[in-house]
Amino acid sequence: MSRYIASRILQALGVVLGVIVMTFVIARLIPGDPAIAYAGPRASVEELAAVREQFGLDLPMWQQFVSYVTGVLHGDLGISLHTKQPVTSDLIQVLPTTLVLVGIALVFAAIVGIPLGIAAARWHGTFGDVAAKIIAILMVSMPVFWLAILLQIVFFSRLGWLPVAGQYDSAYDSISPLYTVIGVPVIDSLLTGNWPVFVNAAAHMILPVCAIAAYPIGAVAMVTRGSLLENLGEEHVRMVRALGFPERAVFGRFALRPSLNPIVSLIALVFAYALTNSFIVESVFNWPGLGSYAVRAFVSLDIPAILGITLIVALLYVLLNLIVDLAQAVIDPRVRA
Amino acid sequence: MISVRDLRVSYGGTVVAHVPEFDLATGQVLGIAGESGSGKSQTALALMGLTRYSGGTVTGSVTLDGVELSTLSNRQWRSVRGRKIAMILQSPRAALNPTISLGTLFARTLKLHGVPRSERHARMEQALDEVMLDPQILTRYPHEVSGGQAQRFAIALVAALRVDVLIADEPTSALDVTVQSEVIDVLRNLRESHGTAIVFISHDLAVISELADRVMVMRGGEVVEQGLTEQILHEPAEQYTRDLVAAVPVIGRTR
Numbered sequence: 203m204s205r206y207i208a209s210r211i212l213q214a215l216g217v218v219l220g221v222i223v224m225t226f227v228i229a230r231l232i233p234g235d236p237a238i239a240y241a242g243p244r245a246s247v248e249e250l251a252a253v254r255e256q257f258g259l260d261l262p263m264w265q266q267f268v269s270y271v272t273g274v275l276h277g278d279l280g281i282s283l284h285t286k287q288p289v290t291s292d293l294i295q296v297l298p299t300t301l302v303l304v305g306i307a308l309v310f311a312a313i314v315g316i317p318l319g320i321a322a323a324r325w326h327g328t329f330g331d332v333a334a335k336i337i338a339i340l341m342v343s344m345p346v347f348w349l350a351i352l353l354q355i356v357f358f359s360r361l362g363w364l365p366v367a368g369q370y371d372s373a374y375d376s377i378s379p380l381y382t383v384i385g386v387p388v389i390d391s392l393l394t395g396n397w398p399v400f401v402n403a404a405a406h407m408i409l410p411v412c413a414i415a416a417y418p419i420g421a422v423a424m425v426t427r428g429s430l431l432e433n434l435g436e437e438h439v440r441m442v443r444a445l446g447f448p449e450r451a452v453f454g455r456f457a458l459r460p461s462l463n464p465i466v467s468l469i470a471l472v473f474a475y476a477l478t479n480s481f482i483v484e485s486v487f488n489w490p491g492l493g494s495y496a497v498r499a500f501v502s503l504d505i506p507a508i509l510g511i512t513l514i515v516a517l518l519y520v521l522l523n524l525i526v527d528l529a530q531a532v533i534d535p536r537v538r539a
Numbered sequence: 540m541i542s543v544r545d546l547r548v549s550y551g552g553t554v555v556a557h558v559p560e561f562d563l564a565t566g567q568v569l570g571i572a573g574e575s576g577s578g579k580s581q582t583a584l585a586l587m588g589l590t591r592y593s594g595g596t597v598t599g600s601v602t603l604d605g606v607e608l609s610t611l612s613n614r615q616w617r618s619v620r621g622r623k624i625a626m627i628l629q630s631p632r633a634a635l636n637p638t639i640s641l642g643t644l645f646a647r648t649l650k651l652h653g654v655p656r657s658e659r660h661a662r663m664e665q666a667l668d669e670v671m672l673d674p675q676i677l678t679r680y681p682h683e684v685s686g687g688q689a690q691r692f693a694i695a696l697v698a699a700l701r702v703d704v705l706i707a708d709e710p711t712s713a714l715d716v717t718v719q720s721e722v723i724d725v726l727r728n729l730r731e732s733h734g735t736a737i738v739f740i741s742h743d744l745a746v747i748s749e750l751a752d753r754v755m756v757m758r759g760g761e762v763v764e765q766g767l768t769e770q771i772l773h774e775p776a777e778q779y780t781r782d783l784v785a786a787v788p789v790i791g792r793t794r
């Protein structure tokens with residue numbers, strides 16, 4: 203097991219190194235002059251030269267690469283061209299919001315999607331199974347921008363049940379001031395025991411979380427159903443039935459566990475998808491997360507910020523895949539071998 | 540002890556196995572022979588009440604100690620399967636859950652059938668001893684044991700449950716010849732020490748003849764011939780049985 207863990211961690215480090223190299227190379231291939239982007243289109247030749255010198259853009263490529271890698275390893279991702287702040291501190295500010303949003307959406311998707319898939323497999327071929335399949339297909343096929351707006355129309359405009367945008371109502375600032383811990387109101391209020399704000403912030407989360415979770419729920423439910431049905435046809439299921447185990451145990455204690463690995467892999471896959479979707483959802487619901495930051499970085503050709511975003515997304519993905527590999531080894535002893 | 544009358548297994552209106560009758564007493568072994576598709580495995584599933592899980596239906600009567608099994612509900616079957624009747628399968632390793640250690644499966648099964656925690660360990664060790672397996676095997680996972688070990692483990696499970704009837708569906712077909720005879724020995728031992736009645740299903744008459752008192756030959760879902768093992772082997776009445784017998788290798792005989 204420890205050899206398995208060590209090899210996975212080494213592989214993950216290799217991928218991270220590859221990503222660092224790739225981001226650097228891609229950044230140099232992007233057309234456009236970052237010095238102009240920083241100094242503005244009307245900057246003089248002298249000003250541009252000063253900017254180039256300030257950011258080391260006048261140095262030979264290999265020197266730029268070495269200084270980039272050294273910087274990255276020290277947590278220095280350069281200065282953002284559009285916020286004029288260190289990219290690292292920008293990311294620390296925007297990342298928690300997105301991670302909380304995507305994290306809660308994925309947990310929600312697992313909590314809803316896995317039981318939905320189990321139920322569909324349990325009553326395979328019945329009306330309920332068909333209904334679950336249709337729901338899953340709908341959830342997978344709805345484009346996120348459309349779903350986000352639809353949710354706003356239904357739950358805000360028509361029913362008036364839930365807030366339309368933002369993280370919480372600023373009116374609470376005077377009644378029950380919020381102290382910042384990680385910069386995400388729903389978590390900060392929970393950690394500081396600020397219940398009025400927590401309830402309000404949680405209500406603000408429901409629609410964005412649902413918009414992001416829709417695709418993962420559908421995908422998780424369909425994969426759970428398929429994987430479970432496949433395992434139910436296996437000899438080991440016939441064996442435990444023959445040993446007298448009731449159906450509840452056949453599903454819950456025997457068939458489910460060998461079915462989990464594809465589901466765990468899928469959750470890592472949909473993480474990347476959910477992260478990209480969160481960019482759209484953040485702008486529809488006006489959330490100041492990684493998505494809004496990324497959009498501003500892209501339009502202003504803010505290369506340090508773009509590289510920082512790419513790197514952090516890649517890091518998150520590598521980390522998640524590492525967790526998935528380890529989880530799979532825990533679930534299925536054959537993976538460890 | 541177990542009596543079958545006019546048992547029919549069908550899928551979507553097609554009868555895939557029909558057994559007019561047989562009776563099996565304590566300590567007896569009935570061999571069911573036939574090629575694949577002859578309905579012998581479907582007969583096994585029907586005896587275990589498992590046909591419904593693959594979408595088929597069973598008519599006719601199966602009684603075990605006077606209790607009619609064919610009309611039992613899923614809940615009622617729970618006090619029969621694993622208590623009075625059990626089954627071992629053709630691919631012994633595939634028949635064990637890949638994510639659960641053998642010891643966990645064993646303990647869960649004993650717990651299910653009401654063996655108190657304090658007795659479980661002794662029961663497991665005794666049963667493993669009967670099939671000549673080291674208790675060390677309980678820490679292993681199915682992919683870490685051989686096919687022969689897995690099959691002997693399955694038999695130990697049955698021995699520990701002290702069932703009256705064991706359905707063995709092609710228990711040796713996936714194993715090497717040397718391992719086959721180990722499994723046969725273990726089954727013979729099970730019958731002798733516990734009086735377990737065994738329904739032994741195989742396509743191989745040679746293997747059946749090592750253990751069975753009586754043989755039933757099936758083909759295309761129907762019983763072709765039934766009788767004492769000696770009689771079937773030496774005076775087969777039907778051509779199909781003669782063909783099966785001819786496939787049995789006998790030392791000193793050239794084909």
